[in-house]
Amino acid sequence: GGAITAVDSHITSSATAAVLDYSSSSTLTLTSGSIVGEGTKGAIDVRSGSLVLLGGRVESRDDVAVYNDSSPYLSGAPTVTGVGADIYTEKPIYLSRGGVPYSSLEPMTVRYGETFSRGSCYEIFYTADPTSYSNVTLLDALCREYSLTHLAGVGAVRLPYTVRYYTSDGLIATDECLSGERSTPPTLEDRLGYSFSGWYLDREGRVGYST
Numbered sequence: 001g002g003a004i005t006a007v008d009s010h011i012t013s014s015a016t017a018a019v020l021d022y023s024s025s026s027t028l029t030l031t032s033g034s035i036v037g038e039g040t041k042g043a044i045d046v047r048s049g050s051l052v053l054l055g056g057r058v059e060s061r062d063d064v065a066v067y068n069d070s071s072p073y074l075s076g077a078p079t080v081t082g083v084g085a086d087i088y089t090e091k092p093i094y095l096s097r098g099g100v101p102y103s104s105l106e107p108m109t110v111r112y113g114e115t116f117s118r119g120s121c122y123e124i125f126y127t128a129d130p131t132s133y134s135n136v137t138l139l140d141a142l143c144r145e146y147s148l149t150h151l152a153g154v155g156a157v158r159l160p161y162t163v164r165y166y167t168s169d170g171l172i173a174t175d176e177c178l179s180g181e182r183s184t185p186p187t188l189e190d191r192l193g194y195s196f197s198g199w200y201l202d203r204e205g206r207v208g209y210s211t
Contacts, residue, residue: 006056009033025049030078032056042067042082052097053078064088064111071126073097077104085111085139092154095127102132111139116146119161121179123154130155149178165199185209 010033028044029052037043037060044051044058044066051072057079058065065082066072068089075097080086087093090113095102116122125133130150138146138157148155163183165173173186185199201207 005029005031006033006035007031009035012036013039027052029054030056030058034059036061037065038062044068046070046072053080054097054100057081074102074104075100076102077106079104079106080108081106082109084143085109087111088113090114092123093125095125095129095132101127101129105135107135107137109137109139111141111143113141115141115144116157116159118159119179120159122157124148124157125155126153127155128153 006029009030012034013036025048027050028046032055034057035043036057040062042060042063042065046066046068048070050070051066051068053072053074054076055078058081059079060082063083064085064087065080066087066089068087069091071091071094072087072089073094073096074080075095086108088111093110110124112122112124114122124138125136125148127133130148133148133155138148140146146157149158150156151158158178160176160178163175163177164171165175165186167188175183175185177183188196190196197205199209201209
Protein backbone atom coordinates (compact mmCIF):
# COMPACT_ATOMS: atom_id res chain seq x y z
CA GLY A 1 0.00 0.00 0.00
CA GLY A 2 1.01 3.64 0.31
CA ALA A 3 1.91 6.19 -2.33
CA ILE A 4 4.93 7.52 -4.22
CA THR A 5 4.68 11.06 -5.59
CA ALA A 6 7.26 12.69 -7.89
CA VAL A 7 7.29 16.50 -7.81
CA ASP A 8 9.84 18.45 -9.89
CA SER A 9 11.87 15.27 -10.22
CA HIS A 10 14.10 14.64 -13.24
CA ILE A 11 14.90 10.96 -13.66
CA THR A 12 16.80 9.67 -16.69
CA SER A 13 18.10 6.22 -17.54
CA SER A 14 20.08 4.82 -20.47
CA ALA A 15 19.88 1.22 -19.26
CA THR A 16 18.00 -1.57 -21.00
CA ALA A 17 15.37 -1.59 -18.25
CA ALA A 18 12.61 0.91 -17.69
CA VAL A 19 13.44 3.92 -15.56
CA LEU A 20 10.70 2.81 -13.18
CA ASP A 21 9.94 -0.90 -13.31
CA TYR A 22 7.05 -0.72 -10.94
CA SER A 23 5.33 -3.75 -9.43
CA SER A 24 4.27 -2.36 -6.05
CA SER A 25 0.65 -2.15 -4.95
CA SER A 26 1.20 1.55 -4.19
CA THR A 27 0.05 4.52 -6.26
CA LEU A 28 2.76 6.16 -8.36
CA THR A 29 1.95 9.83 -9.09
CA LEU A 30 3.84 12.25 -11.31
CA THR A 31 2.89 15.86 -10.63
CA SER A 32 5.73 17.72 -12.37
CA GLY A 33 9.25 17.17 -13.62
CA SER A 34 10.25 14.43 -16.05
CA ILE A 35 10.92 10.72 -16.37
CA VAL A 36 12.97 9.92 -19.47
CA GLY A 37 14.03 6.49 -20.66
CA GLU A 38 16.77 6.21 -23.26
CA GLY A 39 16.88 2.40 -23.31
CA THR A 40 14.73 -0.23 -25.02
CA LYS A 41 12.18 -0.81 -22.23
CA GLY A 42 10.38 2.51 -22.11
CA ALA A 43 10.24 4.94 -19.21
CA ILE A 44 7.61 3.45 -16.86
CA ASP A 45 6.48 -0.17 -16.63
CA VAL A 46 3.60 -0.55 -14.18
CA ARG A 47 2.54 -4.14 -13.55
CA SER A 48 0.42 -3.59 -10.44
CA GLY A 49 -0.72 -0.69 -8.35
CA SER A 50 -1.93 2.57 -9.91
CA LEU A 51 -0.28 5.13 -12.17
CA VAL A 52 -1.47 8.74 -11.92
CA LEU A 53 -0.12 11.38 -14.32
CA LEU A 54 -1.15 14.89 -13.27
CA GLY A 55 1.57 16.85 -15.05
CA GLY A 56 5.20 16.74 -16.09
CA ARG A 57 6.69 14.72 -18.92
CA VAL A 58 7.18 11.01 -19.47
CA GLU A 59 9.34 10.17 -22.48
CA SER A 60 10.99 7.16 -24.05
CA ARG A 61 13.40 7.74 -26.92
CA ASP A 62 13.46 4.14 -28.13
CA ASP A 63 10.17 2.49 -27.11
CA VAL A 64 6.64 3.04 -25.82
CA ALA A 65 6.88 5.50 -22.93
CA VAL A 66 4.43 3.83 -20.52
CA TYR A 67 3.52 0.15 -20.20
CA ASN A 68 0.57 -0.28 -17.87
CA ASP A 69 -1.29 -3.44 -16.84
CA SER A 70 -3.84 -1.62 -14.67
CA SER A 71 -6.11 1.35 -15.35
CA PRO A 72 -4.00 4.56 -15.36
CA TYR A 73 -5.28 8.04 -14.54
CA LEU A 74 -4.47 11.09 -16.65
CA SER A 75 -5.47 14.51 -15.36
CA GLY A 76 -4.43 18.04 -16.20
CA ALA A 77 -1.85 18.31 -18.96
CA PRO A 78 0.91 15.70 -18.65
CA THR A 79 2.98 14.98 -21.76
CA VAL A 80 3.63 11.36 -22.71
CA THR A 81 5.93 10.69 -25.69
CA GLY A 82 7.18 7.37 -26.98
CA VAL A 83 8.12 5.54 -30.17
CA GLY A 84 5.41 3.61 -32.01
CA ALA A 85 2.92 4.52 -29.28
CA ASP A 86 3.02 6.67 -26.19
CA ILE A 87 1.03 4.44 -23.81
CA TYR A 88 0.44 0.69 -23.94
CA THR A 89 -2.39 -0.43 -21.67
CA GLU A 90 -4.48 -3.53 -21.14
CA LYS A 91 -7.17 -1.73 -19.13
CA PRO A 92 -9.35 1.36 -19.74
CA ILE A 93 -7.82 4.77 -18.99
CA TYR A 94 -9.42 7.30 -16.65
CA LEU A 95 -9.17 10.80 -18.14
CA SER A 96 -9.93 12.63 -14.90
CA ARG A 97 -8.68 12.70 -11.34
CA GLY A 98 -10.14 14.62 -8.42
CA GLY A 99 -12.60 16.35 -10.71
CA VAL A 100 -9.84 17.68 -13.00
CA PRO A 101 -10.17 16.38 -16.59
CA TYR A 102 -7.29 15.48 -18.87
CA SER A 103 -6.73 18.58 -20.99
CA SER A 104 -3.39 18.20 -22.78
CA LEU A 105 -3.39 19.53 -26.34
CA GLU A 106 -0.40 17.38 -27.27
CA PRO A 107 -1.16 14.48 -29.65
CA MET A 108 -0.97 11.10 -27.93
CA THR A 109 -1.12 7.55 -29.25
CA VAL A 110 -2.57 4.79 -27.06
CA ARG A 111 -2.05 1.16 -27.98
CA TYR A 112 -4.59 -1.17 -26.41
CA GLY A 113 -3.50 -4.73 -25.71
CA GLU A 114 -6.32 -6.47 -27.56
CA THR A 115 -7.55 -7.01 -31.08
CA PHE A 116 -11.07 -5.69 -31.53
CA SER A 117 -13.61 -8.19 -32.81
CA ARG A 118 -16.49 -7.31 -35.11
CA GLY A 119 -19.72 -6.77 -33.25
CA SER A 120 -18.01 -6.22 -29.88
CA CYS A 121 -17.81 -3.16 -27.64
CA TYR A 122 -14.58 -2.21 -25.88
CA GLU A 123 -14.45 0.49 -23.21
CA ILE A 124 -11.24 2.52 -23.65
CA PHE A 125 -11.63 5.87 -21.86
CA TYR A 126 -13.67 6.83 -18.81
CA THR A 127 -14.56 10.53 -18.99
CA ALA A 128 -17.63 12.75 -19.01
CA ASP A 129 -16.06 14.94 -21.70
CA PRO A 130 -15.35 13.36 -25.10
CA THR A 131 -13.06 16.27 -26.02
CA SER A 132 -10.60 14.84 -23.47
CA TYR A 133 -9.51 12.27 -26.04
CA SER A 134 -9.95 14.38 -29.17
CA ASN A 135 -6.16 14.46 -29.66
CA VAL A 136 -5.69 10.75 -28.95
CA THR A 137 -5.03 8.14 -31.65
CA LEU A 138 -6.15 4.65 -30.64
CA LEU A 139 -4.43 1.51 -31.92
CA ASP A 140 -5.24 -2.13 -31.20
CA ALA A 141 -2.64 -4.81 -30.44
CA LEU A 142 -1.87 -5.12 -34.15
CA CYS A 143 -1.41 -1.33 -34.49
CA ARG A 144 -4.63 -0.84 -36.45
CA GLU A 145 -6.27 2.53 -35.88
CA TYR A 146 -9.85 2.80 -34.59
CA SER A 147 -12.30 5.62 -33.95
CA LEU A 148 -14.25 6.03 -30.72
CA THR A 149 -17.90 6.54 -29.86
CA HIS A 150 -18.89 8.38 -26.68
CA LEU A 151 -21.80 7.05 -24.67
CA ALA A 152 -22.71 7.48 -20.98
CA GLY A 153 -19.27 8.65 -19.86
CA VAL A 154 -17.32 6.09 -21.85
CA GLY A 155 -15.23 6.43 -25.00
CA ALA A 156 -15.54 3.02 -26.61
CA VAL A 157 -14.76 1.11 -29.78
CA ARG A 158 -18.11 -0.06 -31.13
CA LEU A 159 -17.70 -2.18 -34.23
CA PRO A 160 -20.48 -2.81 -36.75
CA TYR A 161 -22.24 -6.10 -37.35
CA THR A 162 -24.94 -7.30 -39.72
CA VAL A 163 -28.14 -9.13 -38.73
CA ARG A 164 -29.86 -11.14 -41.46
CA TYR A 165 -33.48 -12.24 -41.18
CA TYR A 166 -34.64 -15.43 -42.89
CA THR A 167 -37.99 -17.12 -43.30
CA SER A 168 -39.00 -20.14 -45.33
CA ASP A 169 -38.90 -17.78 -48.30
CA GLY A 170 -35.18 -17.12 -47.73
CA LEU A 171 -33.47 -13.85 -46.81
CA ILE A 172 -36.07 -11.10 -46.35
CA ALA A 173 -34.18 -8.30 -44.55
CA THR A 174 -30.80 -7.16 -43.25
CA ASP A 175 -30.01 -4.66 -40.48
CA GLU A 176 -26.67 -2.89 -39.97
CA CYS A 177 -25.96 -2.22 -36.27
CA LEU A 178 -23.18 -1.04 -33.99
CA SER A 179 -22.03 -3.21 -31.10
CA GLY A 180 -24.13 -2.44 -28.05
CA GLU A 181 -27.22 -1.82 -30.20
CA ARG A 182 -30.09 -4.25 -30.68
CA SER A 183 -31.37 -4.98 -34.12
CA THR A 184 -34.99 -4.13 -34.95
CA PRO A 185 -36.67 -7.10 -36.70
CA PRO A 186 -38.91 -6.55 -39.69
CA THR A 187 -42.68 -6.74 -39.30
CA LEU A 188 -44.29 -9.80 -40.88
CA GLU A 189 -47.82 -10.20 -42.09
CA ASP A 190 -49.83 -13.07 -40.65
CA ARG A 191 -50.29 -16.12 -42.86
CA LEU A 192 -53.57 -17.96 -43.01
CA GLY A 193 -53.56 -20.84 -40.53
CA TYR A 194 -50.36 -19.71 -38.78
CA SER A 195 -49.46 -17.44 -35.86
CA PHE A 196 -46.09 -15.71 -35.62
CA SER A 197 -44.25 -16.76 -32.45
CA GLY A 198 -41.13 -14.58 -32.86
CA TRP A 199 -37.59 -14.65 -34.27
CA TYR A 200 -35.05 -17.33 -33.44
CA LEU A 201 -31.29 -17.60 -33.67
CA ASP A 202 -31.35 -21.20 -34.92
CA ARG A 203 -33.24 -23.04 -37.63
CA GLU A 204 -34.89 -25.38 -35.14
CA GLY A 205 -36.55 -22.53 -33.22
CA ARG A 206 -34.95 -23.39 -29.90
CA VAL A 207 -33.06 -20.16 -29.11
CA GLY A 208 -35.28 -17.09 -29.17
CA TYR A 209 -34.12 -13.60 -30.14
CA SER A 210 -35.33 -10.86 -27.80
CA THR A 211 -35.28 -7.22 -28.89
